[in-house]
Amino acid sequence: MSNLDRTPVATRCGGGHGPGPVRDLLPGKAVPLGESTVVRRLLPTMGRRMVGAWCFVDQYGPDDIAGEPGMQVPPHPHMGLQTVSWLHAGEVLHRDSLGSLCTVRPRELGLMTSGRAIAHSEESPRTHTPVLHGSQLWIALPDGHRHREPAFEHHTALPEIAGGGGLRATVVLGTLAGATSPGTVHSPLAGADITVAAGTDVRLPVEEEFEYAALAMAGGCEVDGVPLGPGALLYLGTGRRELHVRSDTDASFMLLGGTPFEEQLVMWWNFIGRSSEEIAQAREDWMTTTRFGEVHGYAGPRLDAPPLPPTPLRPRGRAR
Template identity: 60%
Template sequence: MSNLDRRPAARQLGGTEQTSTGPVLDLLPAKEVLLGESTRVRRLLPTLGRRMVGAWVFVDHYGPDDISTAPGMQVAPHPHTGLQTVSWLLDGEVHHRDSLGSDAMVRPGELALMTAGHGISHSEQSPATHPRFLHGAQLWVALPDASREVAPHFEHHHTLPGFSSDGVRSTVLMGTFAGTSSPGRAYTPIVGADLDLASGADVEIPLEPDFEYALLASSGVASIEDVRLERGAMLYLGTGRRTLRLRAAEAARLLLLGGEPFEERLVMWWNFVGRAGEEIAGYAEQWNAEDARFGTVDGYDGDRLSAPPLPPVPLLARGRVR
């Protein structure tokens, strides 16, 4: 998925000096943005007060939207570098095409994991005949310096591991949660898990004390250590926890994101992750010049996106939090 902002802010991410050294409960504000022609999303990372959670650098939550009389998601070909995209659907279908020749219909409960590495381009569309509702999350994971030039690749996992216990059913998207590991390839210590809470659930989940975490409420309302978390909101949890108490009066879905605090500093602008402003400018120039670095997306009927103008000021470091 793309950041379609035509005036995107450049952000310097990473570094551990402003990572919480203990447990916190910070509600993160969301920004509503238009994605493509008709899909509105809630952007939760980066946002005021928090730019990263572990290696997670970008979180969009969308829906549930009734698209029975609308085209749904329509995102034209666009590039990525230095990151992984993690697509997670709760309702609907999304047609993924990329410059490697991947052509996949992604459905709820499946993991679409695209590693951009050196460079890739892709498109995402609701099919012409599609389910009534569209609901999901799109996430980016920063690649560490040692892996950021890896050859691009795409993984589509139709089934994912998980477990059910005491009113919660978990599905592990990335990394390892409660001893269960995702088949998706990760390049840093990380976790992503969907938590489906039954009505009346009151459970404790295990956490890694060295990880920092956040929880996104995909649907319903849950109480996190007595903090109310409503649909579309994200709660930053900090570090230092071994367990976390979750309660839900009615059924709710939560997305748990976490990982070791990301020590490296990096620059993120538009759909690129790099290490310096000059590097980002080079990516944008190459994309607009149709350089072979990003390839072409076959099968998409329409024009690709152009990189927006770079900001008139240098892309300077601003840290993990604002």
């Protein structure tokens, strides 16, 4: 996935401790992604840059793409992060500079670790189902892992939790309620897709030292007493041992969490680094060298990097 903003701001993330339990409903904004997809960008946003190591959250759909090209994101670079593709409906064809070619389908994990450098593209296959609905997320790699070799994982079987009372959870990444995803992580994380049936009223065990956020995907439910509608992100902070979930209708949301990210970092365009110089070098390398490799098979040109801002990028903490 890519940040296609042609004038991206420098996002300074990392550092600081969890605030304890809070209930902050964070606003999103509509952002075009590729040729025909519009996403709701929930993170980073005013007031919040990260939730654990989760540092970028887009949610899209459900979109009617019958007779349309659907998602079309040309080859672009990444460094210093992991990308997560998660679908409720539709398909995304992933290609990368490692030679990976993979179609990710609903409730399957597409996990790309950029490490020091990788490039990829994402598109709806030429023959695709009529609805596209999902989320795309980034995870910041800690300093000890951000220069590692790039990798791509595709997991079709993920652990599930039956929470009782109408709640079911698929553990996408990390660990929740004793169940652990096979996806590779490099910091303490939780990422789960949670569905609730009408009449659900349960308490889900969570880690007290983790900060959490809930991303509404479909329907309407209450998380920790806050009504949550599709496309909203509720930041919950730290300090809970359980999370109260109730709903009068069928609904679904993603629960994202992790230990507060202590490192300071800079996120600009599709790069995560620790200094302005590192980001500038990555941009130069994408435009003039083969550092990020080549994506084969995408029918179109790759993305050029936007110009850097006129002032140096400065690393800063995880909350605005």
